Amino acid sequence: MVGEGIASARRRVDRLPGQSLIPVAGDERPPSTLGPVVGVLALQGDVLEHVRMLSLAGARAVTVRHPDQLDDLDGVVLPGGESTTIGKMLERYGLLEPVRARLRGGLPALGTCAGAILMGSDALHADGTPSEQPLLGVMDTVTRRNAFGRQVASFEGLLDIDGVPAPPLRAAFIRAPWFERIGDGVEALARVDTPAGARVVVARQGHLLAAAFHPELTGDPRLHALFVEIVRAQQS
Amino acid sequence: MSDAAARSETTPPAGDDATAAVGTARVKRGLADMLKGGVIMDVVTPDQARIAEEAGAVAVMALERVPADIRADGGVARMSDPAVVEAIMDAVSIPLMAKVRIGHFVEAQVLESVGVDYIDESEVLTPADETHHIDKHAFTVPFVCGATNLGEALRRLAEGAAMIRSKGEAGTGDVKEAVRHMRAITTGIRRLTATSSDERYHAAKDLQASYELVDEVARTGRLPVVLFTAGGIATPADAALMMQLGADGVFVGSGIFKSGNPAKRARAIVEATTYAHDPAIVAKVSRDLGQPMVGISNDALPPEQRLADRGW
Numbered sequence: 001m002v003g004e005g006i007a008s009a010r011r012r013v014d015r016l017p018g019q020s021l022i023p024v025a026g027d028e029r030p031p032s033t034l035g036p037v038v039g040v041l042a043l044q045g046d047v048l049e050h051v052r053m054l055s056l057a058g059a060r061a062v063t064v065r066h067p068d069q070l071d072d073l074d075g076v077v078l079p080g081g082e083s084t085t086i087g088k089m090l091e092r093y094g095l096l097e098p099v100r101a102r103l104r105g106g107l108p109a110l111g112t113c114a115g116a117i118l119m120g121s122d123a124l125h126a127d128g129t130p131s132e133q134p135l136l137g138v139m140d141t142v143t144r145r146n147a148f149g150r151q152v153a154s155f156e157g158l159l160d161i162d163g164v165p166a167p168p169l170r171a172a173f174i175r176a177p178w179f180e181r182i183g184d185g186v187e188a189l190a191r192v193d194t195p196a197g198a199r200v201v202v203a204r205q206g207h208l209l210a211a212a213f214h215p216e217l218t219g220d221p222r223l224h225a226l227f228v229e230i231v232r233a234q235q236s
Numbered sequence: 237m238s239d240a241a242a243r244s245e246t247t248p249p250a251g252d253d254a255t256a257a258v259g260t261a262r263v264k265r266g267l268a269d270m271l272k273g274g275v276i277m278d279v280v281t282p283d284q285a286r287i288a289e290e291a292g293a294v295a296v297m298a299l300e301r302v303p304a305d306i307r308a309d310g311g312v313a314r315m316s317d318p319a320v321v322e323a324i325m326d327a328v329s330i331p332l333m334a335k336v337r338i339g340h341f342v343e344a345q346v347l348e349s350v351g352v353d354y355i356d357e358s359e360v361l362t363p364a365d366e367t368h369h370i371d372k373h374a375f376t377v378p379f380v381c382g383a384t385n386l387g388e389a390l391r392r393l394a395e396g397a398a399m400i401r402s403k404g405e406a407g408t409g410d411v412k413e414a415v416r417h418m419r420a421i422t423t424g425i426r427r428l429t430a431t432s433s434d435e436r437y438h439a440a441k442d443l444q445a446s447y448e449l450v451d452e453v454a455r456t457g458r459l460p461v462v463l464f465t466a467g468g469i470a471t472p473a474d475a476a477l478m479m480q481l482g483a484d485g486v487f488v489g490s491g492i493f494k495s496g497n498p499a500k501r502a503r504a505i506v507e508a509t510t511y512a513h514d515p516a517i518v519a520k521v522s523r524d525l526g527q528p529m530v531g532i533s534n535d536a537l538p539p540e541q542r543l544a545d546r547g548w
Binding site for chain 2: 043146
């Protein structure tokens with residue numbers, strides 16, 4: 001089934017939340033069998049959408065729920081979802097340290113929304129107070145959770161991103177964070193105007209790429225393609 | 237925010253605000269996508285909400301009474317006091333849902349203005365309208381609605397629901413109705429996928445649903461929104477059962493805070509949902525959980541006490 005690759009072949013094949021009830025339906029594409037192997041952390045969140053985008057971007061997507069599934073990866077995606085939920089599950093199921101070690105060791109990673117929060121060194125609540133939650137802490141960034149507001153303020157719009165060729169990407173911001181601070185080694189690839197001033201919403205620190213929005217929701221795989229380029233560059 | 241690095245950068249803002257739009261179908265359905273594989277828990281106090289968040293819940297449903305108590309108390313069940321909703325909202329960082337009566341669009345306007353993240357137009361409360369559900373397109377806040385079969389799910393989608401949950405029978409601790417409704421929905425979807433395009437006009441008539449939605453489900457093999465399960469889930473094995481039957485995530489109402497050890501049971505249900513396909517993990521988390529909620533067999537309920545029959 002889509003998303004279940006070599007790393008988990010010995011486990012029972014399961015359906016990803018949101019997946020079609022029939023094997024290959026409509027325009028849903030079968031998984032790519034070529035290209036770098038990119039794991040999608042599948043503890044909670046919009047895993048399926050990342051699997052699809054990675055396939056479109058030329059990677060072979062597999063799901064990751066156990067530490068031993070990290071071994072054969074060329075890259076990893078930390079999906080959107082609830083950062084507190086995913087962080088706690090990373091901790092409880094022995095994934096937090098191994099994922100942190102692989103990312104520090106050079107494994108390319110893409111984090112979107114909750115994933116971007118998890119990759120940062122610190123997280124703040126919307127009101128600016130520290131959020132006590134498990135984080136990977138691999139990027140020199142401070143994120144502010146739900147920075148744009150609650151769900152009624154969630155929005156979509158067009159976004160220019162350095163490294164993604166024109167036209168602008170349609171971006172969905174859902175209870176989205178922004179990067180409150182980024183360190184010297186971190187590049188700001190995109191910003192959004194807010195009443196508080198321009199805020200960074202895409203950040204890159206070498207092999208680590210993080211977006212405050214959901215590139216996986218809009219059917220346009222160009223940010224995933226940028227990530228797959230980073231993965232290929234790291235391979236060679 | 238004064239020392240934000242973003243402000244000190246010299247590059248001009250790149251976002252195109254002229255095209256920014258709130259309340260689109262994509263951002264409404266998208267929040268439900270972010271909840272997939274997770275557990276949404278009914279809570280009645282800020283303390284319960286914190287227990288739920290600590291256990292790993294992806295969202296909480298703020299209520300004055302859980303369904304088991306609504307059932308026991310009888311009388312008319314309405315939207316919760318906004319002060320109760322706000323107190324719970326302030327206690328946690330995860331999304332907050334709250335229930336309105338079927339058809340009571342002013343309760344929905346009130347909860348939208350309070351700032352809840354999702355509204356559940358719920359059969360657990362006493363319906364306000366015997367004929368019409370809320371026109372959910374008219375709101376920026378997204379709605380989740382219950383359904384007992386595919387036709388009902390598609391009617392709710394036509395009205396603008398951005399998420400569906402199978403109804404089950406709330407406040408019983410009996411998973412049987414949740415299974416019945418989830419199977420009715422998923423069997424309905426699988427049947428549709430076997431129809432030819434010209435058979436779908438008739439299928440739409442049978443389902444009392446829009447042809448466009450019927451055609452979409454037939455082509456894709458899934459609802460165009462996230463499908464959660466609800467109503468009677470009381471154990472980790474119940475949650476895993478519903479996930480294996482095709483749910484994208486789980487609502488747990490009375491099952492947690494009407495049990496002997498809510499914190500441990502909440503955490504166990506979260507883990508059994510994530511690892512629904514791994515019996516060894518479901519077994520591990522099912523150990524020593526204490527008393528589950530006592531429960532009522534659905535068969536013992538007189539028809540007028542069956543909540544799932546509300547809504548149409």
